[in-house]
Amino acid sequence: MSVYFDIRNDAVAVIETDTPETGWIKLTTKQSRLAARYRVEAGKVVDAYPGKTDEEVLAAIAEQQAAQEQPTKPSSPRVLTKLQFLNRFTNEELAAVYTAAKTNVLIEVFLDKLKLAQEINLDDPQTVGGLQALAAVGLLSEARVQEVLA
Incomplete structure (x- = not known):
């Protein structure tokens, strides 16, 4: 089985299969299987976190999501x-x-x-x-x- 990037919806999905579809891009041996670290730019897959391990990428994503969350104030129900x-x-x-x-x-x-x-x-x-x-x-x-x- 080989591993491919599916970027058809301008998002990156990692697919493992023996029958790739047209437009899928085969991963190299040096590329991570963590789809969340990649983005699509001009039809190409770009590592959005170069130089970081997958663990560091996941930690950075979790930190970004936590920063975006709105704090809920414990007030009386509205x-x-x-x-x-x-x-x-x-x-x-x-x-x-x-x-x-x-x-x-x-x-x-x-x-x-x-x-x-x-x-x-x-x-x-x-x-x-x-x-x-x-x-x-x-x-x-x-x-x-x-x-x-x-």
């Missing part, structure tokens, strides 16, 4: 169930909102959307806008809006 969201309000606040909805159609619309939602995303502009509308009519303070969104 997506809540409807009950979790409503529990962020006092009963008095909710009573005031439901009472106001009887005469203010926009508040009624906000509550209807809340009822139909599968979940409440605290970062959704509609959620933020709805809470700000409640503050604009005096049902919540701006500080309470920020607490609910925290």
Whole structure:
């Protein structure tokens, strides 16, 4: 069996076979079988890590991937169930909102959307806008809006 580079998709795959396909490039005895160390440039296979061992290449790739990962901050969940969201309000606040909805159609619309939602995303502009509308009519303070969104 011989070992070949398959570069048909502008990526390098290493294939071991007795029946190579057209366009495959045979590895020399000095070339590594670690496909991740190679890239394709102008239809040719180029070692992206010359002078490094395969172990060093794997360590460098792992380091690059770790640097690209976004750190996740352990914060409160930004997506809540409807009950979790409503529990962020006092009963008095909710009573005031439901009472106001009887005469203010926009508040009624906000509550209807809340009822139909599968979940409440605290970062959704509609959620933020709805809470700000409640503050604009005096049902919540701006500080309470920020607490609910925290």
